[in-house]
């Protein structure tokens with residue numbers, strides 16, 4: 001059976017909902033009705049619709065608020081929203097554009113207008129879903145890579161947790177925090193291109209082997225750079241081994257030339273590396289790792305303001 005796109009139709013007037021349902025009858029869509037804003041928001045969560053048709057004027061929670069809530073939530077922001085207005089409501093339209101509505105239908109609209117708009121926005125939604133799919137393959141690869149080695153198992157997940165806490169404490173926006181979470185999960189993805197015997201070598205590495213391992217930062221960047229949706233997470237991948245004093249790699253950036261997302265991922269990564277077991281040593285306790293990070297402020301490795309916030313988080317056991 002073909003997939004039926006789910007369309008959430010939100011209108012406090014049941015007759016309007018039924019009218020739209022009748023107009024869509026011949027199409028492969030499943031209509032989910034919602035008769036007020038509150039109900040609409042609940043159904044966005046429970047039914048994960050592919051598109052929302054939204055009346056603006058509703059009692060209690062208005063269409064504006066529903067639109068705003070959908071577009072501000074990272075999980076639902078790519079669900080297309082078509083706002084239904086009356087012809088004279090120009091101000092309403094402008095306001096809805098500001099809130100992120102994707103298109104408009106002016107009442108009364110005919111079947112052709114309705115279905116053409118739905119079709120084109122569903123197409124855009126499918127493209128987004130495909131991108132999501134590509135991204136999720138990368139996340140699976142990153143997981144598979146870690147699973148090969150008991151010593152790195154769970155590393156990216158922990159780095160993401162520490163990096164997100166730090167980003168929150170630095171009051172970054174929800175969008176940036178989400179970039180950091182995804183970037184931290186993928187930060188070592190470039191190790192896919194590193195030879196396994198070098199990656200898993202228990203003994204001391206030769207200078208050539210060391211250089212080969214270091215190449216993972218650029219390799220990871222090269223893997224992710226073609227994906228537009230990962231554009232904002234790239235600094236976490238490329239710059240997670242940069243150091244504030246310019247002693248890091250791959251670009252030996254100095255100070256705040258290192259993008260903030262890179263600095264945050266680098267601190268989280270270094271902390272997890274210190275507190276994890278390695279074939280040649282046991283992991284340090286969090287207190288000892290904190291002491292080392294503190295010492296590294298004076299040697300210039302970290303942005304002092306950022307690492308101090310992180311030290312405070314360690315003290316609070318990352319409860320934020």
Ligand SMILES: [Fe+2]
Pocket residue numbers: 187188216240241
């Ligand atoms: Fe790394």
Ligand SMILES: [Fe+2]
Pocket residue numbers: 155159187188269
């Ligand atoms: Fe790492």
